[in-house]
Amino acid sequence: MKAPVSWIREHVDLPADVTTEELARRLTDLGLKLEAIERPGHDITGPLVVGRVLTKSPEPQKNGKTINWCTVDVGDANGTGEPQGIVCGAHNFEPGDLVVVVLPGGVLPGDFAISARTTYGHLSAGMICSAAELGLPAGFGGASDGIIVLPPDAGAPGDDAFALLPLRDEVIEFEINPDRAYALSLRGVAREAALAFDAPYADPVDRPVPAADGEGHPVVVDDPDGCPVFVARTVSGFDPTAPTPDWMARRIQLAGMRPISLAVDVTNYVMLETGRPIHGYDADKVTGALRVRRATAGERLTTLDGTDRALSPEDLVVTDDSGIIGLGGVMGGETTEMSSTTTRVLVEAAHWDAVSMFRTGRRHKITSEAGKRNERGVDPTICEAAADRVVELLVAHGGGTADAGVTVVGTPPAPAKVTVAADLPARVSGIDIDAATTRRHLAAVGCGVGGDDAALDVVVPPWRPDLTDPFDMVEEVVRIVGYGAVPSVLPTPTAGRGLTREQRLRRRVGRALAGAGLVEVVSFPFTGEAALDALEVPADDERRRTVRLANPLSTEEPSYTTTLLTGTLAAAARNTGRGMPGIALFETGTVAFASDVAAPLLGVDRRPTDDELAALLGALPRQPLHLAVVLGGQRDNPGWWGAGRDADWVDVVGVVRDLAGELGVEVQVENDQLAPWHPGRCAKVVLVGVDGTRTTLGHAGELHPRVVARLGLPARTSAAELDLDLLLAAVPDAVRGPVFSTYPVAKEDVALLVDAAVPAGDVEAALREGAGALLESLRLFDVYTGAGVPEGSKSLAFALRFRALDRTLAEGEAAAARDAAVALATARTGAALRG
Amino acid sequence: MRRTHNRFAPGPRHFLDWPAARRPRPRDHGALLLFDHRGKAPMSGPNNEFDPVEVTPLKAEEVEAMTEAALAAVAAATDLDALKQVRIEHTGDRSPLALANREIGALPPQARKDAGQRVGKARGAVNQALAARQAVLEAEHEERMLVEETVDVTVAVDRRPRGARHPLTTGAERIADVFVAMGWEIAEGPVLEAEWLNFDALNLGPDHPARTMQDTFWTDPAENHVVLRTHTSPVQARTMLTRTPPIYVACPGRVFRTDEYDATHSPMFHQVEGIAIDEGITMAHLKGTLDHFAAAMFGEGISTRFRPSFFPFTEPSAEVDLVCFVCRGTAVDADGATCRTCRGEGWIEWGGCGVMNPRVLVACGVDPERYTGFAFGMGIDRTLMFRHGVEDLRAFFEGDVRFATAFGTEI
């Protein structure tokens, strides 16, 4: 809402020395938030004076244009009193006319400095100004196009034009919250200003209106809930060519709207002034009675923006004998629109049901100044006054006469009543506010206040449909007392339990991964088929079951993702594209898998039952927390110490294993094949439960070379994605302090020859089991194929360490345990001990 | 002095020549294993040689000459290797003094004592000299080695790039820590949220104009009533529905709005929401909590102010401003210029808050006659932007490692 300060002051008698900043600040403190202060015209500096055109010689130019070489009397404003020579491109004036002249040294909006300059062969010393050049609305001064021609009695040559024209004003733009719809009018803004400065206030709707007489244009309201009040007035003999008065056009312009024509401007002006949207019909195009009803299915209307709309049975429409002529309160129809030939204006000032307005506006995607007010709630008692004000302005500026008949259908709803405990403002705000203060402030916002000092009976003013609850009254009282009066007191919560287990574990994961040299990224979770195609995710893969958005920002990414890799890999490619030699990233976030179940919309008048709540929560898509890791390019930098090393699948599987180790979770890896990984270098990470159940946590390994190339990643880029919820759930609650032997260690190394297809993990597991209780640790330290190893086989070298808790191992004990380990590996995997 | 990279590393070898620690591959570990744990150090055999007995070496002048020769040799040894040779030559089995000692047995008993003393003293003097010289040479050796091993420690040592956590993560943790320290707990909820929890339960009915203020991502089909949560407030509702007061809970999390992506808008951003529900809670407790939060995040003395505002789930509602932590409310910076952080306002818009609307308490099963509550919410991304002078919101979501790395693992 843009409110010109001069207009505010018309309705409230503010002290003259109140600055615009002060006014804006005080109104902000009351809840009308300052958005911006504009100072139109303050970017114009003089000399800007009245001039009388003395001569005007048209001079055709080679470029086809004709310019006018003029001399203009500017009085003494030029210091010499001599006529001022000025070249002017406009033609809508004659010698003898009074015009507005900016002389050299003046500055026009846009930092346009005026100086004497030679143009079209003349020294042009200044400019004869148009409305647009001065920032005034088009049509100002009666000229729809061209320079401003002042009335003959406007002044004398050399007079200061700032005193003559409404050039300078100050405009406060407010951000009006939905509960303060009354402030979408000068009436409301001025009321708040009066409240802020305790200044006298003149309500613009406080005017005598002619009584309804049943003689006006006939109106039938079939749906009084949708349209409780409908007022119709008619003006006849209106001059459609009459211009909008300059002051009105300027105010409409400063308020952020565009002046159009007198009839339209008057309705908009009254809306800005009172908050009540008005609709004007060309009365000669209306046939028969106006009727308000709901549309029926299949009905259509072409609104005055030219759009043909299919109507809903919920839409409120206005009809005449020809059919539907308007979407009530939202937008009029084309057939009865006012035009440049309209001489009879039928004025509609109706109160509409706000919810219906909101729904219709949304349904038809119409946002308008009228709709914005109607859907938030307008004072239902001002229809007659607003209509009368429109009639008054139409007659005053467009000629014609007000028809005698006045139609009023319906009565405004009774004002709401709220009972408020007198101490509620104090109890809610923590400020010492007594009952008298509460009464006074509620009265100041327009409430009727009765009751006793324990409970106040408050009658809500008609322009405040937002005041429905006792707490609403609290806000009214406290905002006037001032939010600055709220003391600062720390509450005393009950003893807390700190972070949850999951919250602590998530921090632990982040620290462990950062400690391993990985950098965390945060990506958008939006994805699409193309992104999943790029990862070669098969059509029947669960990861295709994305949650689709009804209104995605991008048609390329219409879904909430099922895999973090789309985002993390994009971040990896971005880093690579920016010249990073290596990438080591991780990301945690939830993914989602589509659910077919609808979530219920419950009531709000009570807590849902446990069953209702369970159904609600159960309907949501499954949203596990995932972890993604990407490693590619240089893992270790080259330097004076030697060559660097690129990351490969070993690194990423290592990151996963180390993370599990950090968390105390035992995971196993199996060879697997899954997109987007390299089919021969993909590890399935498995969680083994205490009962032996095997749960897949996710996958890790080198990406498929096609995926790597497609995404522009370094060769051999590797990645992992795990279900972090599952991993964290497996973390033991309290680690038992380890008991370890300090006796000498016995080391045994074995080299085993196995078929190349046998997973090393299987051999390792067999050795571990076979070695028995004396085994302290086992580590695969080499894998070898080549000379000395038969084709199709591989040699696995393990280092075994044996130790007993209670003694030094006797000669041969370790060797026996080693032999037992090898024997089991042989039995299980066909491993043969190498000599 | 002009220094070049190949001159500033004293020592026996140029540092660039140091071999990379690289294992030759492939190599057959199997063959190597054959020699493991098998070898024993070769043992020297017993010395059965017989030396003929002579008596002349036991004469005093002979012993003295031997001693002097030995001491001279010790003194002449300039390094540990030379000293080792001296030790062998003058105290070894074949050394003159050792040979002399062996002959003592051949002397008549009355002469043995004298000779024994003489030779023993001589050997003692030589051993002492050897030990002293050994100590000196070892010290010299160590000193020389330390000099020789000197490197230029200013050379780059960035073998592996440092990791980092994202400032949005650590920022949310820092905020959480502030509230946990006050005895609050941290609650979370899903981002794909029931429409009822995101809107209706929070007094944002389907026809509430404020719904259009929150440009919502709806999931398809809309009849399933699931949205991408537009604020962390549904966690409020979840918390009230599942806990009984007193409740003191902060909820950091990811939220979504259909905003086009630019330097100050993002379809995904982060909020922290806080709610307190207890008997006798007032706006004063809200103010106290936010003042404490502001001081904890921005420094001692940084407080807040309230401006009336509107949120459907709170009544009364307020917007919270923060005293500018750069100019401390003066609106000018140290040089007297307009403060850039607050753009000369002296205050920074921080978030929204208010007293819990009793309608929300009712929908979430809290008795509004017994309990009151407050709620507040602010953007984490926005908070971090002005706290750390981040100019472009997109820096948080691009994943450029240089961004997160600057913040380390705590914020």
Ligand SMILES: [Zn+2]
């Ligand atoms: Zn500042």
